[in-house]
Amino acid sequence: MNNVKLRFSGEYLNTLDAKNRMNIPAKFRKVLDPINDRTFVITRGFDQCLTLYPIYEWNIVEQQLASLSSLRNRNRNFVRSIVRYASYVQYDRQGRIVIPDNLKAYSKIDKDVVIIGMISKIEIWNPDKIDKYDSELNIDEFDDLADDISF
Numbered sequence: 001m002n003n004v005k006l007r008f009s010g011e012y013l014n015t016l017d018a019k020n021r022m023n024i025p026a027k028f029r030k031v032l033d034p035i036n037d038r039t040f041v042i043t044r045g046f047d048q049c050l051t052l053y054p055i056y057e058w059n060i061v062e063q064q065l066a067s068l069s070s071l072r073n074r075n076r077n078f079v080r081s082i083v084r085y086a087s088y089v090q091y092d093r094q095g096r097i098v099i100p101d102n103l104k105a106y107s108k109i110d111k112d113v114v115i116i117g118m119i120s121k122i123e124i125w126n127p128d129k130i131d132k133y134d135s136e137l138n139i140d141e142f143d144d145l146a147d148d149i150s151f
Contacts, residue, residue, distance in 0.1 A: 016111055
């Protein structure tokens with residue numbers, strides 16, 4: 001059992017306090033490797049949500065982004081769109097991180113948040129946005145993907 005690596009999974013409801021702090025679920029904090037020193041990188045997600053990466057996973061993202069040629073305008077714009085909004089955040093003794101104002105505005109998060117484990121990273125959503133996304137989701141589109149996975 002010592003070789004099993006725990007990952008981020010599940011959904012949690014939470015709220016921001018007056019200082020834009022959000023509690024990272026205890027289950028997620030326990031999964032975080034000590035090498036991360038209670039630190040995540042938070043940035044824009046692709047679906048108007050926020051993405052929280054453990055440092056180890058963020059380093060992988062940075063390596064992949066750095067491998068794109070900066071001579072191509074499209075590559076530069078893509079890298080810029082990800083890295084420009086990235087902030088290092090460290091959770092405090094109560095397990096709280098601060099959501100930067102620019103990311104809070106992008107994700108339309110006001111007070112309530114939905115925190116979703118995404119295996120190697122965490123998504124943070126405005127509840128109305130994730131509900132709308134879910135209502136428009138067609139799970140039949142996943143049939144071909146499900147064929148590639150052994151449940």
